[in-house]
Amino acid sequence: MTKPSLISQNSNLYVLGILLFLMVMIMLPLVVVLFTSLTLPGTASNFTSKSVWTLSNYHDAWERGKFLLAFGNSTLVALAVTALQIVTSALAGYALARLKFRGRQALLLIVLATLVIPFQLLVIPIFLVLKWGHLINTYGALILPTAVNGFGIFLLRQYFQGVPVELEEAAALDGANRLQILLKIMLPLSRPALVTLFLFTFIGEWNDLFKPLVFTTRPELRTVQLALAEFQEQFTNNWSLMMAAVTIATVPVVVLFLIGQRQFIRGIAATGIKN
Template sequence: MTATHTPPETVHLPQAQRPPSEPPGRRRFKLPFSAWHLALAPLALLFALPLLWLALSSVMSNAEINRFPPALWPSGIHLDGYRYVLGNAMFPRWFLNSVIVSVVAVASNLVFGALGGYAFARMRFAGSRAMLALMLATMAIPFQLTMIPTFLVMKQLGLIDTLGALIVPSLVTPFAVFLLRQFFLSLPRELEEAAWIDGCSRLRVLYLIVLPLARPALSTVAVLTFLTTWNDLTWPLIAINHDTNYTLQLGLTTFQGRHHTQWSAVMAGNVITVLPVLIAFLFAQKSFIRSITSTGLKG
């Protein structure tokens, strides 16, 4: 008796479930980068054009800058503007004053901002929420309303026309306290509770456990405080009278007014002013983005 083998049944897939057939020899083209870069690259170039023009103008001669129509590319590298700024002006002194004020402001905001932010995030005491709301309300007050009272306070302290008048109002800002508080709220309490069981005090927990985890937020506070202090012009213009205590922004403004014909020197001074800001942001941009994405707005 011969066994008959029945052929397996053919499975028919619906038309919608069949894999699409590609013509032979045809490959799908895939970009090596995101398609958004096609729109963001021209936009970034548009924003970079003033900075590029500033750098090119700083190495031009005065004749090329004053020519009409203006030259788009320098005929050669002329460093007369940089020599004039660094040799004949008080730019080195103004640069040092800006560095001192900015570094002290950044360090004090990191210390006091971390202490205040941790207290508001982890400690509950009478009036803590009211104090936090009052502190945040001060962020909505424009500087034009507080500059006269601040000036009177600095005058009573004898700090007018000194670098102390620029440092003391910037020792701690509500934004630094608020940003660090928000980051501390995102950290799990279990890490701190384990340290408390081992006998650590609150300050020791903050220094050994919390702050190493808060490096992105600390970097963000440092960069934003540095940018604000370094670029400040209004308050130094009010509080400083003698040119030896000028910051770089204030000195550059007076330098531009006195030497309006030396455009190469003015452009060179602007390049020196912008360069530390760019370097600070490039070094901290990853931490800055990580802090913004992880902090959130948890109340």
């Protein structure tokens, strides 16, 4: 009995060591970015001297990069896209999970097929559609192209299939229709999946550079990532300012993830592959 327990302990130590090593490798670049953002320009390599530490880089980066407008635009676009994706994914996911109709499996395969098509391949037809609708250089050009997402539909469909059908049948006996069942039963029970979709969508939109770069040219529609790209072009040699700007652009999504990480993990764990 002693020998197997020692082997088990050793294997646990090896796993712990590997995980710690991977954690250090992942966190090291983030630590370098943070420390560099707190140093005076030209002293980024000297972390040990107390005289090089300063918070002024954040103020300078915020003012020079004009991040206030960019933060407002990114927040508006990310929240709008997230809200639309939750609505469309909930409706489509519920239909694919519960409604019986001809071609349901074929439709699900089409939804899954959209996940392997890069957005860049669709940029020309999307641009033409937006131009036809006079949406270029508007918020619509940043919101509508990603208002529906196959991943969100599949995620909620999988989660809805894990909800007992008996709950819906009981609600139907009480006179609830499909929409009421979705709003009052399915969605409240699907909170982890909704939080997961919210985090994926919001973070993806916040970090998106492609749409603002292609579909807009007006400075007042500039998002955080576009502002960050322009900032890096202006201050290529000022590493302290650049890292401060990167930290400013990263903090909101990190805080958002830390707030919702428990629901995020539950949502991922609960949405397995179901027929």
